[in-house]
Amino acid sequence: MLDYSEMQALARRVRRHSVQMIHQAKASHLGSSLSAVELLVALYGGVLRVDPHWPLWPERDRFILSKGHACAAYYAVLAEVGFFSLDWLDTFYQNGSRLAGHVTKGIPGVEISAGSLGHGLSIATGMALAAKRDQAVYRVFCMLSDGECDEGSTWEPILFAPHHQLDNLVAIVDYNKIQALGHTREVLNLEPFAAKWQAFGWAVREVDGHNLAEIVTALSEIPYQEGKPSCVIAHTVKGQGISFMEDRLLWHYRSPQGDEYTAAMTELEAEP
Amino acid sequence: MRTAFIQTLLELAQNDPRIVLIVGDLGFGVVTPFMEKLPQQFINAGVAEQNMTGIAAGMALSGKIAFTYSIANFPVLRCLEQIRNDVCYHKANVRIVAIGGGMTYGSLGPSHHATEDIAMMRALPDMLVVCPGDPLEARLATQALIDYQGPAFLRIGRAGEPQVHKSMPEFKLGKAITLRPGRDITLISTGGMLANTVAAAQMLSDAGVEVQVLSMHTVKPLDTAAVLAAARNTLAIFTVEEHSIIGGLGGAVAEVIAESGVYPKLFKRIGLDSTFSSIVGDQSYLLQQYGLSPEGIVNTVEVALEAAKFH
Numbered sequence: 001m002l003d004y005s006e007m008q009a010l011a012r013r014v015r016r017h018s019v020q021m022i023h024q025a026k027a028s029h030l031g032s033s034l035s036a037v038e039l040l041v042a043l044y045g046g047v048l049r050v051d052p053h054w055p056l057w058p059e060r061d062r063f064i065l066s067k068g069h070a071c072a073a074y075y076a077v078l079a080e081v082g083f084f085s086l087d088w089l090d091t092f093y094q095n096g097s098r099l100a101g102h103v104t105k106g107i108p109g110v111e112i113s114a115g116s117l118g119h120g121l122s123i124a125t126g127m128a129l130a131a132k133r134d135q136a137v138y139r140v141f142c143m144l145s146d147g148e149c150d151e152g153s154t155w156e157p158i159l160f161a162p163h164h165q166l167d168n169l170v171a172i173v174d175y176n177k178i179q180a181l182g183h184t185r186e187v188l189n190l191e192p193f194a195a196k197w198q199a200f201g202w203a204v205r206e207v208d209g210h211n212l213a214e215i216v217t218a219l220s221e222i223p224y225q226e227g228k229p230s231c232v233i234a235h236t237v238k239g240q241g242i243s244f245m246e247d248r249l250l251w252h253y254r255s256p257q258g259d260e261y262t263a264a265m266t267e268l269e270a271e272p
Numbered sequence: 273m274r275t276a277f278i279q280t281l282l283e284l285a286q287n288d289p290r291i292v293l294i295v296g297d298l299g300f301g302v303v304t305p306f307m308e309k310l311p312q313q314f315i316n317a318g319v320a321e322q323n324m325t326g327i328a329a330g331m332a333l334s335g336k337i338a339f340t341y342s343i344a345n346f347p348v349l350r351c352l353e354q355i356r357n358d359v360c361y362h363k364a365n366v367r368i369v370a371i372g373g374g375m376t377y378g379s380l381g382p383s384h385h386a387t388e389d390i391a392m393m394r395a396l397p398d399m400l401v402v403c404p405g406d407p408l409e410a411r412l413a414t415q416a417l418i419d420y421q422g423p424a425f426l427r428i429g430r431a432g433e434p435q436v437h438k439s440m441p442e443f444k445l446g447k448a449i450t451l452r453p454g455r456d457i458t459l460i461s462t463g464g465m466l467a468n469t470v471a472a473a474q475m476l477s478d479a480g481v482e483v484q485v486l487s488m489h490t491v492k493p494l495d496t497a498a499v500l501a502a503a504r505n506t507l508a509i510f511t512v513e514e515h516s517i518i519g520g521l522g523g524a525v526a527e528v529i530a531e532s533g534v535y536p537k538l539f540k541r542i543g544l545d546s547t548f549s550s551i552v553g554d555q556s557y558l559l560q561q562y563g564l565s566p567e568g569i570v571n572t573v574e575v576a577l578e579a580a581k582f583h
Contacts, residue, residue, distance in 0.1 A: 105362060112333065112362060119358055122323045126330020126338075133292075133312055134335075153354075156323030164315075 001046030007212045010080055011041045015241045016268050017076035017089055023261045025093035027101055031251035033073035035176035035209070035236040036143065040077045042215040043141060052082035055108040061138050062111050062127050066120020067145035067174060068102040075099055075107070083109035118151025120144065121171060125157040128169035128229075139222070143172045147179030150188050155200075162201025167223035170230045171202070174209065176238040178249050194233055202231040209234030242267050273410035273428040273464070274302060274371050280414040281339065282306050285313050288418065292331055296324045296342035299371075302431075303341065325351040325366070329358035332365040337418060344372045344386040348425070352392060359423045360396045366424075367417050368393075373403060373427040373463050374514025375562075378555040382548045386427070390462075391519025393425040394492045400424040401492040402445065403521075405466030406436040409489050412443035420445060429464035430555075436466045436487075446490045448498035454484035457573065458502035458536075461512045462488045462521040468559065469512045471566035476573060494524045500534050508538035508580070510573055514564060517541040538580045542572050 002010065018033045044050070048061045065074050072092065079086045084107065091097035098107055102115030111127075114120050124142035131138055148154055161169050175193070177184050184190050197204045203224035207214040215234065222230040238252070239245030242264045256264050282305060285291040294315045295303055307314045317324035321342060328338035340347050347368050348355070359366045370386060377384035393401050402417070402424060404410040410428050417424050441449050448460070451470055454477070461469035466487050473483040484506055486498055502509050509529070511522040522541025529539060542563065549558055559565050563572055 112329075113357065116353055116357055118322075119326055119354060122326020122354070123330040123333070123358055125323070126327035126332075127334050128330075129315070129327060130331040130334035130336055153322040153326070156318075156320040157326070160317065160320065160323055160327070 004212055007041050007045045010045060011037050011212070012268060013080060014041060014073055014076045016265065018072040019242070019256060019261070019264050019268065021072045021076070021089055021092040023256050024090065026255045026257070027072070027093050028253045028255060029069040029072065030254070030256065031178070031239040031245055031248070032067065032070045032145065032176070034240045034242065034245065035238050036067070036070045036174045037073050037240065038210045038212050038215055039143060039172055039174060039234055040073055042212055042219060044077045044081045046216060047219040048141065049138070050109070052109065055083060059136065059138050062124065062140040064111055064114070064120045064124045064140070064142040065103050066114050066124075066142055067117070067148060068114030070145075070174070071099075071101070071103040074103060078107070078109040117145065117148035118153040121154055121157040125161050125166065125169060128161070128166040129164060131168055132164070132166060139168045139170065141170045141172060143174060145179070146173060146175045146177060146184050146190060149173065149190055150179070158197065158200045158202070161229040165227040166229045167225070167227055170219070170222050170232065172232045172234060174236050175233050176236040178238040178247065178252065180252060182249060197231045197233070201228060203228040204231045204233060206233045206235065209236035210240055273404060273407050273433055274431040276407035276410040277369065277414050277426070277428055278302055278306060280411045282309065284415065284418055285310055289313065290335060290337045291339070291418070292336045293339045293341060294324050294328050296321050296340070296346055298342045298346070321346050321350040322354050325354035326358050328366045329354070329362060329364045333362060337365045337367070339367045339369055341369045341371070344370060344377060344384045345389060348386065348389045348393065355423075356396055360398050363398055363422050365421065367426055368424070369426045369428065371428055371430070373429055375549060375555050375558045376430045376464070378553055378558045381552070385549055387514070387544050388516050388519070389427060390491055390513070390515050390521065391523065394519065394524065398422050399492065400445065400490070401427070402490050403427040403463035404489050405461060405463060405487040406433060408435055408437045408440060409443065409487065412441070413445075413489060416443065416445050427463055433464060434467050436470055443489075446493045446495055448495040449487040449489065451485040451487055452483065454482040454506070456482040456506060457508040457510065457577070458484040458486060458506045459510050459512055459569070460486045460488050460499070460502070460521065460525060462491055463514055465512045465514050465564065468564060468566045468569060472569035472573070475566060475570045481577070488521055491521050491524055494528060496528045499525050499528050500532055503529055503532070503534045503536045507536060508577065509536045510576070511541050511543070512564070512569060513543045514559070515543050516546055517543040518546055538576060540572065540576050542569060
């Protein structure tokens with residue numbers, strides 16, 4: 001497990017990779033990647049039992065990125081911890097590349113493809129159920145966006161998992177509070193959000209999704225209650241880490257070019 | 273067919289812990305023995321087909337052979353994107369079992385008529401599409417699906433269909449079964465239309481037309497060799513399905529013939545002409561109304577042969 005200063009350094013590198021990849025690819029979803037950086041770093045910096053040199057180790061913890069559009073940060077984390085070469089990141093979105101704009105199977109460390117919202121938690125639930133039935137020790141972590149909690153299909157496994165006492169299942173919501181056309185409270189209000197998960201039978205914790213210590217602590221103490229799946233609602237900021245992107249809907253879409261790119265990279269350079 | 277399927281699956285699952293049956297809160301009295309004998313291999317997902325399918329994908333990607341089970345369109349159309357993205361794209365060993373293919377649930381109305389499902393499943397990459405024609409084929413298809421690698425759709429009828437095959441046929445996925453030889457025309461049937469197709473063939477034969485009947489239990493991959501042999505060796509090909517004539521068996525056979533250069537003198541698809549059933553009635557009544565009874569099939573064949581003027 002990395003110590004916190006190493007994790008912070010990793011988070012900074014992942015932010016730089018994400019900006020660089022999305023700049024180079026002229027792609028979108030930078031804000032969605034930046035809000036998830038600390039969550040991904042905490043997972044791969046120490047929480048997940050995975051082996052970059054043996055991606056299909058049968059007893060590995062499973063991680064499912066259901067918000068598949070945040071794949072720039074995810075690919076960067078996987079490369080940084082050694083699942084594949086950092087050179088691959090330069091091929092993001094390119095013709096003939098393995099790295100598509102939504103997380104795609106066939107990449108070392110990636111369990112499943114995602115991209116259409118509202119699919120990942122069901123698959124994660126199936127994996128957790130298989131582990132229970134096989135008395136296997138691995139846990140299943142699934143990261144969702146807040147926007148995909150609009151999907152009815154997200155609430156089907158939210159109902160199912162507690163009924164089946166899947167305490168080997170962890171849902172992490174990157175609650176950056178901005179979805180594709182506006183703030184979640186304006187588009188389709190999720191609040192009272194934690195209370196909804198609790199009412200469905202999950203053990204819920206809320207964390208500052210940019211505080212590595214809080215995240216690591218929360219993810220290390222699962223299950224919070226025996227027989228219950230765990231939900232971590234991570235309060236995050238879309239575009240976190242780059243002042244002019246933070247909490248701005250525009251950066252769900254915009255690709256940093258020219259001065260914006262330079263300014264973003266300078267800010268990330270300047271951080272302690 | 274339903275009984276043959278569930279009995280076979282139970283027999284297989286008792287010796288194969290990889291097999292799990294995930295139902296969408298349907299199958300009262302049918303899946304009960306499975307549930308009671310093998311609770312560790314049974315899951316009722318509730319009335320939530322999208323989750324049922326996602327869970328099946330997750331379990332299949334964890335080493336299971338996951339059968340999802342519900343009726344008519346529910347395990348197919350309601351969760352079509354889960355089937356496409358989660359099952360097919362991952363080549364997961366999920367078997368989607370739809371009971372009540374076609375208009376089995378006649379009087380329950382069009383919500384319960386599965387009449388476009390073959391077309392939709394056939395369009396999905398890597399999906400195997402199997403529509404057994406009688407209880408024996410349903411048993412053999414279920415067995416064959418255990419060793420098959422990849423996603424599959426198993427479309428079966430109801431309980432109590434007649435056994436059409438006189439004895440256990442030789443069954444291979446992707447290989448049509450010839451029920452009777454005939455030199456004049458070929459009737460190709462899929463799914464529960466097999467009994468009516470064989471009855472129609474007998475009536476035509478009594479009237480002096482020599483009819484070959486093929487049971488095309490696997491619509492994808494299609495047995496193109498059998499289709500082309502029929503195109504070469506008989507004057508006419510008719511496809512018979514309890515399904516829209518768009519995109520199902522008829523569409524599949526038409527595609528093969530059109531691209532092959534081996535044209536029969538006459539080709540016609542018998543099925544629903546892109547329509548919902550607008551009348552109320554049980555399955556046999558509706559089949560009669562839509563030209564899929566033995567008499568209806570005979571009539572369509574005779575009119576077509578007459579029009580082609582080579583009979």
